[in-house]
Amino acid sequence: MVLRYARLPRVLAGLLSGASLSVSGLLLQEALSNDLASPGIIGVNAGAGFFTLLAILAMPGSPELRIVAAFLGAGIAAGLVLFISHLAGGTRFTIILTGVAVSSLFTAGINTVTTFFPETSPDKAAFTIGGIQNVSLSQLTAAFPLILIGILLSLILAQRVELLRLGDEAAYGVGLNVRVCRAAAIALAALLAAAAVTLSGLISFVGLIIPNMIRRKTLGVFPQLLLCTLYGSSFLILCDLAARTLFYPYELPVGLLLSFLGAPFFLVILVQRKRRAKL
Amino acid sequence: MICLRNVSAGYPGRPVLSIPSLDLSSGIITLAGENGSGKSTLLKTILGLVPHAGSLLVDEQDPSALQAKKRAALLAYLPQENPVPDMTVRMLASHGRFSRMNFSRRMTAADLAAVNSALSLAGMKELADRNLATLSGGERKRAWLAMVIAQDAPYLLLDEPGAGLDVRHQQELGEILRSLRDLGHTILLASHDLPQSFAISDRICLIKSGTIIADGSPADLVRQPELLEQGLHLHLIPAADPDSLYPYLLAKS
Numbered sequence: 001m002v003l004r005y006a007r008l009p010r011v012l013a014g015l016l017s018g019a020s021l022s023v024s025g026l027l028l029q030e031a032l033s034n035d036l037a038s039p040g041i042i043g044v045n046a047g048a049g050f051f052t053l054l055a056i057l058a059m060p061g062s063p064e065l066r067i068v069a070a071f072l073g074a075g076i077a078a079g080l081v082l083f084i085s086h087l088a089g090g091t092r093f094t095i096i097l098t099g100v101a102v103s104s105l106f107t108a109g110i111n112t113v114t115t116f117f118p119e120t121s122p123d124k125a126a127f128t129i130g131g132i133q134n135v136s137l138s139q140l141t142a143a144f145p146l147i148l149i150g151i152l153l154s155l156i157l158a159q160r161v162e163l164l165r166l167g168d169e170a171a172y173g174v175g176l177n178v179r180v181c182r183a184a185a186i187a188l189a190a191l192l193a194a195a196a197v198t199l200s201g202l203i204s205f206v207g208l209i210i211p212n213m214i215r216r217k218t219l220g221v222f223p224q225l226l227l228c229t230l231y232g233s234s235f236l237i238l239c240d241l242a243a244r245t246l247f248y249p250y251e252l253p254v255g256l257l258l259s260f261l262g263a264p265f266f267l268v269i270l271v272q273r274k275r276r277a278k279l
Numbered sequence: 280m281i282c283l284r285n286v287s288a289g290y291p292g293r294p295v296l297s298i299p300s301l302d303l304s305s306g307i308i309t310l311a312g313e314n315g316s317g318k319s320t321l322l323k324t325i326l327g328l329v330p331h332a333g334s335l336l337v338d339e340q341d342p343s344a345l346q347a348k349k350r351a352a353l354l355a356y357l358p359q360e361n362p363v364p365d366m367t368v369r370m371l372a373s374h375g376r377f378s379r380m381n382f383s384r385r386m387t388a389a390d391l392a393a394v395n396s397a398l399s400l401a402g403m404k405e406l407a408d409r410n411l412a413t414l415s416g417g418e419r420k421r422a423w424l425a426m427v428i429a430q431d432a433p434y435l436l437l438d439e440p441g442a443g444l445d446v447r448h449q450q451e452l453g454e455i456l457r458s459l460r461d462l463g464h465t466i467l468l469a470s471h472d473l474p475q476s477f478a479i480s481d482r483i484c485l486i487k488s489g490t491i492i493a494d495g496s497p498a499d500l501v502r503q504p505e506l507l508e509q510g511l512h513l514h515l516i517p518a519a520d521p522d523s524l525y526p527y528l529l530a531k532s
Contacts (some may be wrong), residue, residue, distance in 0.1 A: 131489055163374055165364035170423075172328060173358070175351030175378030176428060218410055 013135035014237040014254075016211075017200040020147045022232025023154055023225055024192040025207025026214070030107040030161045030221060034267060035212055039074070040262075042099030042202035046106035047077025048190075049127070050150045053113045056120045063142035063198065072195035077102055078190050082098055110202075130203030132240055132256025140145035148191035149194040151229060154185075160223035161185050165183075203255045205262020206236055212269060280304045281325060281337050281434065281467070288324040288331035289489075295320040295387035296331075296489040305464045307456055311473060312510060317489035318469035319359060322436045325467070326356050332484040337434065355432040359439045359469075361423050368414070368422040369407040372397050375429030397429035400458055402451065417448035423447030424455065435459065442474050453479035473511060477501075485510040 039045045049074025055065045079103040102194050110128060114121045121127045143270040154161075160181045163171040165233070193207070210232045214224050236254065242254040281303040289295035295317045306352070310318040323329040327343035327350060335341060342350050364371070375397065376390045386394075398404045399496055401421045411419055420440060427435055440456075441449045448471075456479055470476050476483055477497045485493035485506060493506040500507060 012524040051429060060370070116444045136528065139514065159377070163377060165362070165366065166371075166426075167360070169323075170346070170361070170426075173351065173354075173356030173436075174374055174426070175324065175348040179348045215365070216365060218370075220366075220370065 002204040009135045009137055009140055010132050010240065011084070011237060012140050013132040013199045014240050015233040016140070016143060016147050017132060018232040018234070018236030019229040020103075020150060020192040020196040020261055021203065021206040022210035022235075023151055024189040026194070026211040026221075026224060026228050027096035027154060027161065027185045027189040027192075027254070028207070029211050029215070030164055031182045031189070033164065034095060035215065036096050036208075036266070037099075037209070038208035039189060039196075040202070040207055041052055041096060041103070041266075042081050043077040043101075043103035044081075044105060044190055044193045045197055045202050045204065046073045046103040046110065047073035047075075048194040049073070049202045050106040050109040050113070051076075052198055053110060053117075053120045053127075057113065057117055060119075063136075063139050064169075066198045067142050067146060068194060070193055070198050073106070073199070074190035074194040075187065076187050077090060077106060082186070107202075110171045123279040127201040129253045129255075130201040130258065131243075132200045132236075133251070133253070135199050139199055143199050146191060150188055150195065151225070154188050154225055157181070157184060157221060158225055159189065162221040175245075200236075201255065203236075203258060205265065206232060208269075209258075209265050210264055212265070266269045280283075281465075282334070283325075284334040286324065286331050286333035289321060290329070292306040294489070295329075297487075298325060298333075298491060301484070301491060302474060303467060303484075305390050305465050306462075307460050307479055308482045308484065309466070309476040309480040310467065310469045310484050310486055311476045312471065312486035313512065314471055316486045318487070319438050319484055320469070321486065322356070322438050322467065322469055325374065326350075326354055326436060329339050342463060348378040351430060351432065353432055354434045355427045355430040357423055357427045357435075357437045358441055359442070361419065363411050363419065365412065367408050367410055368403050369398065371395065371411065371422055372403070372407075372425040372429045375431075378430065381493065392423075393405075393431055393482070394429050397425045400428055401425035416445050417451075420448075420452070421455070424452075425514055430458065433464060435464050437466065437467045438473070439469055441470060441472060449475050473507075491510075 021039060028037040028039065028042065048070040051069040052066050055069035059065050080102050081095060081099045085095040088094040088098060097227045159184070160176060163174060163176045164182065168173070171178050196203070210228055212226045214231065217272050239257050240254040243254040246252065283298050283301040284319050286298045287294060287296060310321055312318050320329055324331045324335065325335065325342065336354055338444050340353070340355060340441060372394045373386065376386065376393060379390060398407050401424045403418070403425050405419050406418060411422060412417065416423065424440065425439070444452060460466055482496055483500055484491050485500070487510045493500055493503055
């Protein structure tokens with residue numbers, strides 16, 4: 001019973017969330033040519049989370065509606081970030097700053113909903129910090145097909161996404177429909193992040209750490225996506241194991257541990273970029 | 280053949296090009312002119328990147344109306360600004376085959392042969408497995424050129440391919456372009472470097488303020504120094520030694 005209803009869903013949720021957040025992060029980084037982009041940082045997770053809570057408020061017993069709402073929220077957040085950052089000049093840093101603002105907006109929405117309607121998120125901390133301890137089999141059943149389809153479509157799209165590394169004009173020159181490719185990559189990233197949010201809440205930094213680790217090797221996007229799936233799922237399970245056992249008998253939400261790991265990692269990337277720019 | 284009739288093009292609120300009639304058929308054709316004269320815009324207009332009014336046909340097809348892959352099989356393009364993506368020279372050159380691949384995206388024997396041939400032509404075969412970040416500026420230019428060559432399109436549109444290269448590398452570039460011309464490619468290149476244009480071109484179209492003000496072989500243009508001076512805002516004098524590196528002209532500001 002413990003294995004079936006507690007351990008197994010938790011491990012499966014770790015596998016699926018880790019893989020989908022990592023793949024989502026890699027797609028965003030490639031589509032936006034920005035190694036600081038990730039679903040947590042540019043507000044996609046927060047958008048998905050806010051709409052998930054709205055769906056729980058409207059129809060509490062429907063995990064399918066949660067996924068649709070999460071995807072809608074992730075898409076709206078990504079669209080808002082791209083539109084506003086385009087108006088603000090469209091540089092790599094305006095995308096991140098816009099993402100931070102959009103993320104704050106949706107996080108405020110999440111806090112408002114959980115304050116006025118606490119029944120939408122009985123374990124508010126697990127949802128906003130991110131955790132996989134309370135995942136049910138029905139949530140997994142609803143999210144699994146979308147994550148599988150999202151990763152398969154990402155692999156199919158991989159070579160096109162790789163062409164974005166050439167810059168828009170050169171990619172156009174070799175025969176890529178640049179706008180469609182970029183939009184498809186961002187939509188897939190939103191879908192994967194949304195599915196992950198319905199399982200693990202607002203886990204941050206997985207989608208930043210894993211793609212950046214993998215992008216240190218000179219590889220095409222296809223093998224990088226495969227590595228993201230493998231490393232992302234293993235990483236989240238290991239982090240969850242650590243969060244469960246480090247302060248036994250107390251248990252940390254895995255999102256908290258990831259924030260401790262991810263925030264310094266983000267700062268290291270920032271410093272490395274500055275050093276590279278000076279070379 | 281690339282045929283333009285009454286073509287005007289530009290950006291919102293900023294018309295750049297106005298070309299009543301221009302036919303570009305074979306050989307190495309240089310669009311020469313000052314910065315901002317409209318050279319790059321003309322290349323982008325032919326490619327379909329900049330919208331235009333009027334008739335623009337490449338082998339009797341409107342490139343802006345073609346599917347992306349069909350267009351890429353007809354026109355290859357090297358932009359003026361090239362990033363340094365994290366990939367090897369061979370990976371970069373292989374991307375030139377994108378428009379030729381089927382849905383499975385696997386490189387066939389023909390694709391591999393085309394990539395190897397492009398690397399050889401660009402003089403990059405020995406550096407094929409090096410990361411672009413480890414190459415010099417001139418080597419990177421040739422790596423990008425290898426990608427464009429691998430595309431195997433009849434028309435190559437190259438925007439300032441010699442910019443930033445020293446004289447020796449410019450000469451190497453000229454040799455590569457002549458080899459491509461001899462293989463039957465039509466090469467259209469934008470350049471503000473007049474000596475280089477005279478050294479490697481079969482034909483030069485001099486652009487000023489978005490319109491062609493002189494058009495002919497280097498030998499023809501050398502007989503119209505007043506047009507060259509008008510187009511480039513330079514005083515020109517013939518070279519004393521016809522066997523010098525730039526045998527036609529020396530320019531003195």
